[in-house]
Amino acid sequence: MKADAAAALGSASHSTESALHSTGAAEVDEGSGDALLRSASASSAATRLSACCHGGAKMAVLAYNLGKREINQHFSIKNAKLLAVAVVVLLTVFHSASRYYGGSDTCDWLLSSGRFLGDNVWQPYGCMLHNYKSTEAKICLREKRIAFVGDSRIHQLFYSFIKMINPEVKEDGNKHENIPFVDGEFIVDFLWYPEVNNSLKEQLMSWAEGSTLKPHVIIFSAATWSIKLHNGKSEALFQYKENLTAISDTLEKLPEHSEVYWVLQDPVYEEVLSESRKMITNEQINMYNEVAVSTLNNSKKKVKFLEASRQAAMETISKSVDGLHLPESTRAVGAMVLMNSMCNKILKPIDGSCCQSTPPLSVLQKLAAALFLVSSICFLLLGCTRHYKSRPVPDLESGEEKKPPTAGQFNPKGPLLAICKMGLIMLYFYLCDRADIFMKEQKFYTHSTFFIPLIYIFVLGIFYYENSKETKLLNREQTDEWKGWMQLVILIYHMSGASSFIPVYMHVRVLVAAYLFQTGYGHFSFFWLKGDFGLYRVCQVLFRLNFLVVVLCLVMDRPYQFYYFVPLVTFWFVVIYATMAFWPQILQKQANGSGFWNLALLLKLLGLLLLIFFFAYSQELFEGIFSVWPISKLFELQGSIHEWWFRWKLDRFAVINGMLFAFIYLLLQKCQLLSEGNRDPLFSTKISNCLLFVSVVSFITYSIWASGCKNKSECNEMHPYISVVQILAFILIRNIPGYARSLYSSFFAWFGKISLELFICQYHIWLAADTKGILVLIPGNPTLNIIVSTFIFVCVAHEIFQITNDLAQVAIPKESGPLLKRLLGAGVFLVLVLILVQKE
Numbered sequence: 001m002k003a004d005a006a007a008a009l010g011s012a013s014h015s016t017e018s019a020l021h022s023t024g025a026a027e028v029d030e031g032s033g034d035a036l037l038r039s040a041s042a043s044s045a046a047t048r049l050s051a052c053c054h055g056g057a058k059m060a061v062l063a064y065n066l067g068k069r070e071i072n073q074h075f076s077i078k079n080a081k082l083l084a085v086a087v088v089v090l091l092t093v094f095h096s097a098s099r100y101y102g103g104s105d106t107c108d109w110l111l112s113s114g115r116f117l118g119d120n121v122w123q124p125y126g127c128m129l130h131n132y133k134s135t136e137a138k139i140c141l142r143e144k145r146i147a148f149v150g151d152s153r154i155h156q157l158f159y160s161f162i163k164m165i166n167p168e169v170k171e172d173g174n175k176h177e178n179i180p181f182v183d184g185e186f187i188v189d190f191l192w193y194p195e196v197n198n199s200l201k202e203q204l205m206s207w208a209e210g211s212t213l214k215p216h217v218i219i220f221s222a223a224t225w226s227i228k229l230h231n232g233k234s235e236a237l238f239q240y241k242e243n244l245t246a247i248s249d250t251l252e253k254l255p256e257h258s259e260v261y262w263v264l265q266d267p268v269y270e271e272v273l274s275e276s277r278k279m280i281t282n283e284q285i286n287m288y289n290e291v292a293v294s295t296l297n298n299s300k301k302k303v304k305f306l307e308a309s310r311q312a313a314m315e316t317i318s319k320s321v322d323g324l325h326l327p328e329s330t331r332a333v334g335a336m337v338l339m340n341s342m343c344n345k346i347l348k349p350i351d352g353s354c355c356q357s358t359p360p361l362s363v364l365q366k367l368a369a370a371l372f373l374v375s376s377i378c379f380l381l382l383g384c385t386r387h388y389k390s391r392p393v394p395d396l397e398s399g400e401e402k403k404p405p406t407a408g409q410f411n412p413k414g415p416l417l418a419i420c421k422m423g424l425i426m427l428y429f430y431l432c433d434r435a436d437i438f439m440k441e442q443k444f445y446t447h448s449t450f451f452i453p454l455i456y457i458f459v460l461g462i463f464y465y466e467n468s469k470e471t472k473l474l475n476r477e478q479t480d481e482w483k484g485w486m487q488l489v490i491l492i493y494h495m496s497g498a499s500s501f502i503p504v505y506m507h508v509r510v511l512v513a514a515y516l517f518q519t520g521y522g523h524f525s526f527f528w529l530k531g532d533f534g535l536y537r538v539c540q541v542l543f544r545l546n547f548l549v550v551v552l553c554l555v556m557d558r559p560y561q562f563y564y565f566v567p568l569v570t571f572w573f574v575v576i577y578a579t580m581a582f583w584p585q586i587l588q589k590q591a592n593g594s595g596f597w598n599l600a601l602l603l604k605l606l607g608l609l610l611l612i613f614f615f616a617y618s619q620e621l622f623e624g625i626f627s628v629w630p631i632s633k634l635f636e637l638q639g640s641i642h643e644w645w646f647r648w649k650l651d652r653f654a655v656i657n658g659m660l661f662a663f664i665y666l667l668l669q670k671c672q673l674l675s676e677g678n679r680d681p682l683f684s685t686k687i688s689n690c691l692l693f694v695s696v697v698s699f700i701t702y703s704i705w706a707s708g709c710k711n712k713s714e715c716n717e718m719h720p721y722i723s724v725v726q727i728l729a730f731i732l733i734r735n736i737p738g739y740a741r742s743l744y745s746s747f748f749a750w751f752g753k754i755s756l757e758l759f760i761c762q763y764h765i766w767l768a769a770d771t772k773g774i775l776v777l778i779p780g781n782p783t784l785n786i787i788v789s790t791f792i793f794v795c796v797a798h799e800i801f802q803i804t805n806d807l808a809q810v811a812i813p814k815e816s817g818p819l820l821k822r823l824l825g826a827g828v829f830l831v832l833v834l835i836l837v838q839k840e
Helices: 032-036 042-050 056-074 077-102 106-112 134-141 152-165 198-209 224-229 234-251 282-296 308-319 328-347 363-382 413-433 447-463 476-496 502-530 535-555 565-581 595-616 619-625 631-635 642-650 654-670 685-707 712-735 746-753 755-765 782-811 816-839
Strands: 114-117 121-124 145-150 179-183 186-192 217-221 259-263 303-306 439-442 465-467 743-745 773-776
Touching: 077 782, 106 303, 106 308, 106 328, 114 308, 121 308, 121 328, 121 439, 134 152, 134 186, 134 328, 145 152, 152 179, 152 186, 152 217, 152 259, 152 328, 198 217, 198 234, 224 234, 224 282, 234 282, 259 328, 282 303, 303 308, 303 328, 308 328, 363 413, 363 535, 363 816, 413 535, 413 755, 413 782, 447 476, 447 746, 476 502, 476 712, 476 743, 476 746, 476 755, 502 565, 502 654, 502 685, 502 712, 535 565, 535 755, 535 782, 535 816, 565 595, 565 642, 565 654, 565 755, 595 654, 619 642, 631 816, 642 712, 654 712, 685 712, 743 746, 746 755, 755 782
Parallel strands: 145 186, 145 217, 217 259, 259 303
Antiparallel strands: 114 121, 179 186, 439 773, 465 743
16 A cells, blocks of 8 residues: 555644634635745844844844845735746746647657666656556557567567566577567567568568568667677678668558567677677767668658667666676666557556556546636626635634625625636646646655755744744644644655655654544534534535545546545544534533533543444445445545545544543643643643653654554554554643743644645646656756745645635525525535446
């Protein structure tokens, strides 16, 4: 199970103090994003620094704050978004023009150029190389005949190719003879033709004109024997060109559907060549390659040139034993490139973007495009509004709700403008990860690609600290901060491909559990304190959680379960709601001074825990329940419910741990056993010191255990039971000291408010190929590419956050009648979508 599966996003709602996704009172108008830029407020910074600085230092502080204020005045989040739009337009035009006028496509890139990532991971220029397994190769090559024709170098390539089909094959027999390989429904032959001569021409003629079974794919090349036998004379090169010209004429008679690859000659390592091969120099190799390209390019039959293996060989030929033949890892590059060239257009692997064209639009994608187009037309007909200000977001969990506009106040321009913006954003999503415009590259993990950005982000986050408005345990700013830094860690984890490093994987698994822990904590706190089980609030939470994902399911043609954490958090929100709302409803005001009701609530939580245990050990029953239509369409991935089972089981106790923690905390708070004043330790000094010591030891102990993990499956079995240790240790370390509780990082908190959007958007506009690769907007400069793509990505996520908040207030009316009608309409729409999906 891939560790990318381990990462997660912001959770169900932006609770008063801790729920994960922002359904709360963060008032996000165009100026709210500026909080990131001016989070360390000028006045507070001046006050702090002036206390210890005098004279020139005070002047420096004043100048700094004035300059900062001036920068913030011009570089607001609104201006940042306008800049992002301009950059997107320029990049789209640039890449489209490069494709159109450059005359090359991803197939050409795959065959012609690339580089090594690390020691033996090959990265083609601008596209992703799929690592074909035996079963995939057999499916692709079914009912095909493939011929490798040439000398000992082609003989090596032949064996590397068939080892992808059957890894048990050994290189036995004489290298200078024909070798057939038959595996069920396909045939791969090696034919010994060390020179380009009449014998090779006759073989090609027999395929072109005779009754012999014609190969679907021909891979051939030869040159070193001609150089060796004729001692590198110029006459041999002239004859080589004449023979290639004759062969070129023969190739034109091959069937149109047949593919022909000419393998450019790899370099040699002249220092270790034997005396009988000393005449095979790199100068000679280059001349023969030039002749081959110039001659075969004139053929009417499209000949594809495999140059990637030559580029790989230039970096590794020094490891050659005899100076002529390549190391096995380098030969495998050429074989894998060939397999991608042949099979990607047939199997269409998501992480093999080379040689794949833009997929045709599905019915749902056409439907989504039509909806956005109609909305745009309606908006234009109503007349463009110069400015539509986002309304403040109601804090549903604190009870400070703003009543949605009544029918008389309703202005359709606002929602239509939001939908139009969403349509343009979805167009960018489609261009990034479905259309063949922008480049994609595969991930490659090194410790530096993960830990260096991590250190930089945390240093930046610490710089942006300020006093918190509250000093309660897990107050609003602190939970936003917690979500923010966790989300940034997860983003770096995904970008760097750190899932291959088990210690990092296990720590990121704790972050996933922590998000779910906050889900349980936040929603339990709201229901326990407020007792609001109304349909309006439930719909608000579900809308804000699922709006973006539903739109992406339509636009990107992906199942709901593909964005796995939204189904997971939605499921747990419903579970929490059911636990608290069903009889008997127990609230804090009801349980005050009554141990009976507190015990009754604990019994409800115990019942939920037993239910979780029951399903955890009844996989067949679990999968049976979620395999029933239409539920199955929400939780299936590639026709199976197993992925949902894995996700659910892996963090099955995190939510109930959060609920139980919230209950204990609120009970202690009600009994006035906590000191939550400014800079006061949470408990008495003695208890606080003991708890801090135990927390630090527990935190370090878990990290030591996670760092020692050798097997993901075994560690995943332990994870549900022990992840809570590090979560609780972090909470106590962060909250017991009063000074730590009274400060927070506004940098991390800003990202925490849009953590849901950040996680979902990364699938398609920061990463690529549904998180399997990396989006390349600026080719040839990885650092600049990350900076530009990240800037656009964050701006888009923030804009979607605002759009979601705006539409939620319009789409979910507070009045019961209109709300029920819209729910009925949404239900009908969902059923129609599910029916269309089933038909496709």
